[in-house]
Structure formats: structure tokens, C-alpha cells
Amino acid sequence: QVQLVESGGGxxxxxxxxxxxxxxxxxxxxxxxxxxxxQAPGKGLEWISYISRTDSNTKYADSVKGRFTISRDNANxxxxxxxxxxxxxxTAIYYCARVGRGAxxxxxxxxxxxxxLVTVSS
Amino acid sequence: xxxxxxPRSVSxxxxxxxxxxxTGTNSDVGAYDYVSWxxxxxxxxxxxxxxxxRRRPSGVPDRFSxxxxxxxxxxxxxxxxxxxxxxxxxxxxAGTYTWVFGGGTRLxxx
Numbered sequence: 056q057v058q059l060v061e062s063g064g065g066x067x068x069x070x071x072x073x074x075x076x077x078x079x080x081x082x083x084x085x086x087x088x089x090x091x092x093x094q095a096p097g098k099g100l101e102w103i104s105y106i107s108r109t110d111s112n113t114k115y116a117d118s119v120k121g122r123f124t125i126s127r128d129n130a131n132x133x134x135x136x137x138x139x140x141x142x143x144x145x146t147a148i149y150y151c152a153r154v155g156r157g158a159x160x161x162x163x164x165x166x167x168x169x170x171x172l173v174t175v176s177s
Numbered sequence: 178x179x180x181x182x183x184p185r186s187v188s189x190x191x192x193x194x195x196x197x198x199x200t201g202t203n204s205d206v207g208a209y210d211y212v213s214w215x216x217x218x219x220x221x222x223x224x225x226x227x228x229x230x231r232r233r234p235s236g237v238p239d240r241f242s243x244x245x246x247x248x249x250x251x252x253x254x255x256x257x258x259x260x261x262x263x264x265x266x267x268x269x270x271a272g273t274y275t276w277v278f279g280g281g282t283r284l285x286x287x
Contacts, residue, residue: 092276101278160229
């Protein structure tokens with residue numbers, strides 16, 4: 056079954072850290088670029104990070120640059136997001152998403168997980 | 178504040194059509210024909226329904242169609258069905274592997 060499953064979310068105090076993981080199955084994970092996107096309560100989606108197939112190229116939104124780090128382990132079909140120096144405004148559902156290829160344009164996100172909730176509160 | 182502007186909500190009756198707009202700038206929607214639309218039933222995974230402005234992935238009904246004029250893209254859903262009730266998010270590729278999104282539109286069936 057082709058799917059992405061996120062984990063690692065939880066309740067954390069401001070200034071704290073978490074490691075979010077996304078495990079892929081049903082497809083050749085190493086062939087795809089990956090992203091993390093988040094949705095704060097009552098807000099729209101926000102793209103936050105991208106990683107290339109070989110971990111050699113990463114991108115971050117300004118809102119998380121310097122605090123979040125994306126990485127991947129192709130052997131275990133996993134992409135991770137280390138989130139540090141967390142703020143109340145980082146409270147959101149965090150989704151991983153695959154960049155399309157082949158029949159679907161490489162400028163769209165053709166597979167998403169159900170997300171993992173991160174709550175930052177004292 | 179989301180980069181792309183969408184109406185917060187739209188509504189329609191079964192069988193009718195609705196159109197959701199998505200307004201950006203010359204740096205995103207207006208710069209590329211790379212607008213995507215995602216359907217999201219809360220609690221489930223978002224689904225890609227339109228990419229490259231007007232193309233549909235395999236399995237997406239042709240009731241869903243996309244278009245663009247200048248800095249505004251649109252998603253039209255015709256022949257509304259109960260299962261279409263969901264949140265719809267537009268997105269534009271913004272170059273060098275970055276993306277921008279709209280604030281999302283809640284579609285309610287009357």
C-alpha cells in the first residue's frame with residue numbers, strides 16, 4: 056500500500072525540541088523528493104521544508120530556518136524533521152508530502168500522510 | 178497570513194457547480210503554470226486533485242477542473258456530491274523547490 060505515516064508529535068514546552076518522522080511504504084522512496092508542510096489550528100497549509108533525493112539539497116521557509124532540520128534515511132524509507140527552539144506559533148499538524156514525478160508534475164505534491172500534531176504550550 | 182488568497186468558505190447544492198478562487202502575485206501564481214489544488218477531509222490525508230493549473234491525476238473525476246488567468250487560479254467543481262464537502266487548498270510552485278499555499282476554502286453542501 057502506497058502511503059506515508061508521520062509520528063513523533065506531542066506536547067512540548069516553549070523552547071523545547073522534538074523529532075518528527077515520516078515512514079514511507081509501497082514505493083521506491085529514494086526516487087522521490089520530500090517535503091514537510093504544516094497547518095496551524097484554523098489556518099491554511101504552510102510549506103516549511105524540502106529535501107532532495109540524496110540529502111544533498113535542502114530548503115526551509117523563513118519561519119523555521121535555523122530552528123528546524125530536515126534529513127532522510129533512504130535505507131529505511133524515512134524522512135525526519137528535527138524541530139528545536141519551539142514557539143507557541145509552531146503549534147500545528149505536521150504533514151510529510153512527496154513531490155510528484157512521472158505522470159504527475161514535479162511541481163506538485165502527490166502523496167501526503169495524515170499528519171502528526173505538535174502542541175507547544177507551557 | 179497565507180501567501181495565496183482564497184475565500185474562507187463556499188457553498189452549493191447537490192448537482193450544482195461551485196468555483197473557488199486563488200489569488201497570488203507575479204512571483205508565484207502569475208509566474209508559473211504550476212498551480213495545484215488539494216482536497217482535504219479533516220483527519221484524513223490531503224489529496225492532489227489538480228496539478229499544473231488544469232491537469233488531473235489518474236482517478237480524479239472530470240467534475241473537477243482548473244484554470245488560471247493572470248495572478249488568479251480557479252477550481253471548479255461541477256455536479257456537486259456529498260463527498261465533495263471538504264477543505265480545498267490551492268498551492269503554487271514558487272521556484273527552487275519552494276511552495277506557497279492559500280488559506281484553504283471550506284466547501285459546504287446545502
